Amino acid sequence: MHSRLYGVGLTITICILAACSGPAVSPPVAASAIPTPSLAKAWQGQLLIGAAVDEKNIKSQGELIANQFSSVVAENAMKPMATEPREGEFHFEAADAIVRFAQSHDMAIRGHTLLWHLHTPDWMWQGRNGQPADRNLVLARLKRHIETEVGHYKGQVYVWDVVNEIIDEKQADCLRNDKWHQVVGPDYVDEAFRYAHAADPAARLFINEYSTTEPAKQRCLIRVVQGLQARGVPINGIGHQMHISVFYPRVEEIDQTLTAFARLGLENQITEIDMSLYKWKDNRLYDTRENLLALQARRYGDIMRMIHNHPDVTAVTWWGVTDASTWLNQDAPADHHDQPLLFDAQGQPKGAFWAVFNAARR
Template sequence: MRKHKQLALLFVFSVSIIMANTNPGSVDSTTVGKEKTLKEAYKDKFYIGTALNAWQIRGRRPEEIQVVKENFNSIVAENIMKSARIQPKEGQFDFSLADEFVKFGEENDMHIHGHTLIWHSQTPDWFFVGEDGNTVSKEVLIERMKNHITTVVGRYKGRIHSWDVVNEAIEDDGSFRESQFYKIIGEDFIELAFEFAHEADPDAHLYYNDYSMSNPRKRDGVVNMIKKLKDQDIFVYGIGMQGHISLGADLKEFEKSLEAFGKLGKVVISELDLTVLPSPWGDAGAEISDNYEYEDKMDPFPNGLPDEVQEQLSKRYVEFFNLFLEHQEIITRVTLWGVNDGNSWKNNWPVRGRTDYPLLFDRENNAKPVVKELIELASVQ
């Protein structure tokens, strides 16, 4: 069966390269839409999602929103539902943008995902500090966690279909991250977060989400953590594998993680983008606190991608989507982390000021040639 799929993949890619060379450049998204869109091609496979930023949610990027409506059937908020935005001061919740985000999803009949409830980053300082300026007790932090999760999840009960409950709690070596949540509460903060979220909305699908998930040691750490939670009858619906990958990403290790996580629940490819730029440390990581100074050699394509690099990007995306299709029985959603290249976070991380091309739509909101390839790939799987 795998041999037939590989032959089909080779055929699709070969045809696409011929077409791309015959008519180089981007394919207008409206042309693609007249034939078949991404969400139509994958509707019987898994959701095809994208992350929305504040400007899009506010309606200031109508051309980008049109791309979303035509091509995606699932949305997640890139930043506006993180705790620092939702509850910047204790007890002062700001749901204005989150409400608009959910309203947009409902009006367009989309799957809506919440990101994220508990994360060591972008959590306001008050969470961990008392009025006296000292670190709060375990009991106080647990109560603050419970209040935040219960309030946020409860507000959107039955409307937001799934949540990243805990984000990035495991280090690359498989150990627990020494976050404030961990230092004050211990590893039980993960169990408690899932309990509070499940109590607030028993029907919501709850995920653990992390990066570098093809790293074998991290894989083992996450597997051990999820097994322990399930042994305690904690409801964990699935695992989110952030897909921040590069041209050199190890497909075999990625598949091993897919298979390992699939034995524990459903899997989501939660934050997919494919950088074509060099990395300061190789193909690993998405720790946003890691930043490096700009150098020309780290920004090799400021004026556009050479054709050969565009072909490499297309080939790599097709290879990964072929893998996703082979495991579609365990994958519920594949979400691109942004709508177009221009609003991707990869332009500023890990080196600020670079020009990257990691998504499926270019800076003018045109579908790249790979979009047609992915649509054709779905038809033969």
């Protein structure tokens, strides 16, 4: 109170001396000019803090990304459709730009993804003379694709999501009944890991999956992983996507999930985290945005503090940088504006940012 009165008196005095001909004090510093402490530095030595990026945002938000994150993953630029759109025609330009950006800022690089039932070009399934491709042809193409891409980034990408979203708990063998399974058979998973390991023996190799906290899905994923381990397939870890909500899953469920895979001797990474203000496929807000954003901050803080109990977790990666470009708004109604990330649409830190920052060990 005394300092405020002193400030008022000082302002009056300055005004008199200057004949009130101009502003008595300097204008306040704009919020955007106030330095924001770095998440990457706060969590240094504890976790890699990552973000999914593309060619556009490393140009428009490069300073923010380099300051706040210690790891990046290409949102789409390393997927098969992007890197080999036509058979034998490889394009790494977009991914290379991301790798150069990361290397220039001493950031780790995740590779995402070598095999997926989506973003796979049609030529993979086309055989000779208009016939469907057979098992041997598809495996030969997969081998060449993985050898070429992993080889291109050998020693630069430290971890690969070798296979993405392969689990279907409704199937007898727990694997998605997609073209990979239909044409090659269930051992396509084994072969993909072996091809990747041969191309870069030092790279860490992961299965990346969503909804790993759901009991049936989790049991199936454990079953598949144990089969890989029993067959001597080189697998190092599980990527848990964690596209979650302010309403679910419970932190205890995430804790249990990480523990279950750590018991298998595997590394855990949270690879695509964002936290919606909505329930899945439900356009209703169940509270005010202010209250939901406060809940989001508390939940992010609780999750990150829980992770301190998991030395098996080596990285947490947000699926995007700011709320302006989240994938959750791509097909959403105009009034269904989601805000799932740590920075708002203007690139300013939200309550969620501060919760994650404060959860780091000091």
